[in-house]
Amino acid sequence: MKRKIKIALLRALCIISATFTCALVLFLLVYILAKGVPNISWELLSEKPSYLSGKIGILPDILNTVYIIVATLIFVLPLGVGAAVYLTEYAKNKRLVAVIEYAAETLSGIPSIIYGLVGMLFFCQFLGMQTSLLAGALTLVIMNLPTVMRTTQESLKTVPQSYREGAFGLGAGKWRVIRTVVLPGCIDGVITGCILSVGRILGESAALLFTAGTAHALNGFFGGLRSSGSTLTVSLYMYVKEEGEFGVGFAIAAILMVLTLLVNLLAMLVGRWFKRKRNYE
Amino acid sequence: MKKQRAFEDFVHGIFLFLGLVTVGFVLLITVYLVIAGIPAIREIGILNFLFNIKWASTASEPSYGILPFILTSVYGTAGAIILGVPVGFLTSVYLAKLAPEKIRTVVSGAVSLLAGIPSVVYGLVGMMVLVPGIRRLFHIPDGASLFAAIIVLAIMILPSIINVSITALEAVPREYEDASLALGATPVETYFRVSVPAAKSGIAAAVVLGVGRAIGEAMAVMMVSGNAPNMPELFGSVRFLTTAVASEMSYSSGLQRQALFSIALVLFLFIMLINAALNFFLKRSKE
Incomplete structure (x- = not known):
């Protein structure tokens, strides 16, 4: 009982x-x-904030978020994929592999506020980039490197060893095998890594506060990278905490929520699609 | 042939470099934090810095004691673990072992959404729902407190705890459970008496990961904890290690700014300890 x-x-x-x-x-x-x-209106989405009319618009913040995502991915993809290729295809020294993997794990455990601080010291001050979207994006590159590296590594492991052997047997050199057999096989890992990184960049704020800054100016892509700019999350924080604009805060929160939902959904669908594709092969 | 060989070596070199970039980044972060963090600790004195209970960085006779921040971070993390681990652990047992396939898919989706919500959004909801709620419920003048931060952190660490625990529980060999069932134990007994003990290293790793997440969170905590540099009190306004760095950085200068870097260094040391513990448990759970 x-x-x-x-x-x-x-x-x-x-x-x-x-x-x-x-x-x-x-x-x-x-x-x-x-x-x-x-609280979401066309005016809010399509204009920049103006002190003259007292209106708030988040178009610059939306653009800044897009710019920073694009810039981060441009840098992090080659780095992450290259590191994964090295680990699975080249590395023979077990100790070196362990060191690199331990470093990647360490990176994924470091809190974003520390990234923000080091990003500020290194990119903004030491390299003289000032507070700019580029400095923010480079900080995010360090943060997202382990993610891209891991997803690529996992998809590389699913490329059958026989493909590589077949290519070597036909007389291809190592680089040719990697270019024609290995890299096409890790597309799914790269895409998954991209989606996960986008989700993380969308939600990041502490690392960007001191590296990318809080300005709301309307810029083009290259102009934006060189100037300070606030992403959606940083703007949410500034509007709510510094200006008491809770309506705008909730509007941005709703947008972020929908985007997070979309990113999650996309990750799930892509995961399923690749799984099915692999089962067919 | 020789040219081909040289080319291959060149490509090998490039990939080796890309592989080492990760290590380079870790070194960069460590070196920068140490270089930036040491001067202020030297000037203030390490004991005074770590154990003085008064932080008054902008006073005419400034005092730089970070014990309040350290204790707040430790208490806040402990509170979040006490609230978050039972819920996360039980949810993971349900998802890994008890739930029907369909419910499992839905709940897992919900958990990954929880993981994806930006921390400023947690902060906003905490500010608008939790803080006024606590003020009314406990009749205190301001609800922005350690307690509010603990609840927000407990929610934010749930997904990490759930996901890592599920992975650990699913890795338990099927034969263990079958043996227990064959001996007459019911499924629920089997899961708690056999599967959970077998997965205990993985579950410990989940808790440690939660600790790391909680101690490193800055923005959400900044929005709900009141941010006054007091010694921690459950219903008092407090400041964490992370928020101490974030809240004064924009207007700091001189020794005050250097002291903020020292706080970051202390936080970094905490994180490295937690990482080492995490690795220990993960390695043991793989064996």
Whole structure:
């Protein structure tokens, strides 16, 4: 009897916890959308803030977010893919592999505020970039490197060894094998890495506050990279904490929430698609 | 042939360089934090810096004691673990072992959404819902407190705990569970008496990862904790190691600025310790 009660209790606790987690997500989603969507207007999305008319527009922040995502990916993809190719295709020294993997794990454990600080010291001050989107993007490159590296490494492991041997057997050199056999096989890892990185960049704020800055000027891509600019998350923080503009804050939160949902959905669909494709092969 | 060989060596060199970039970045971060963090500690004195309970960086006679920040970070993290681990652990047992396939897919989706929500959004909701709620519930003048930060952190570490625990629970060999079931234990008993102990290193890793996440979070905490450099009190306004760095950086100069770098160095040392613990548990769970 006592045993039965204990079992029922444990089972109930598990179900309650899972329900609580779900309810929490549902509450956050509904609350933010309900508070934020009514505050989203075409004017908010299509204009820049103006002190003259006292209006707030988040177009510069949206563009800055796009710029910083593009700039980060441009740098992080070759670095991450190259590191993964080295680890799976070239590295023979086990100790060196262990050191590189330990470094990658260390990087993924470092909090973003520390990235922000080092980014400020190194990119903004030492390399003289000032607070600029480029400095922010380079800081994010360091943060996202482990992610791209890991997803690429995992997809490289699924390229069958026989493909490589076949190519070597036909007389191809190492680089040719990598270019024609190995790299095409890691496309899915690269895409997954991109999606995960985009999600992380969208949500990042602490690392950008002191590297990319808080300006709301409307710029083109290259002009934007050289000047200070606030992304959506940083703007949310500044509007809410420094200016008490909660309406704008919730509007940005709702936009971020929808984008996060989309990124998650995309990651899931892409994951399924690649899995199916691999099963066909 | 020789030319071909040289070319291959060249490509090899490039990939070797790309592989070493990660190590370079870790060294860069470490070196910069040490170089930037040491001067202020030297000037203030390490004992005074770590154990003085008064932080008054802009006073006419400034005092740079970071014990309040250290204790707040430790208490805040401990609180988040106490609240977050049971919920996360039980959810992961449910998802890994008990849940039907369909429910599992939905709940996993919800968990990954929770992981993706930006920390400033958590901060905003905390500011608008938690802080006023705590003020009304406990009749205190301001709800922005350590308690509010603990709740936000507990929610934010849930996805890490759940995901890592699920991976650990799923790696438990099927035969262990079958043996237990064959001996007459019910499924629930089997999961808690056999699967969980078998996955304990992985679950420990999940908790350590949660600790790392909680101690490193800055923005969400900054928005709900009140940000006064007091010694920690559950319902008092407090400042964490992370928020101490973030809140004064924009207007600091001189020794005050250097002291902020020293705080970051202390935080970094905490994180390195946690990383080492995480690696230890992950390695053991693989064996």
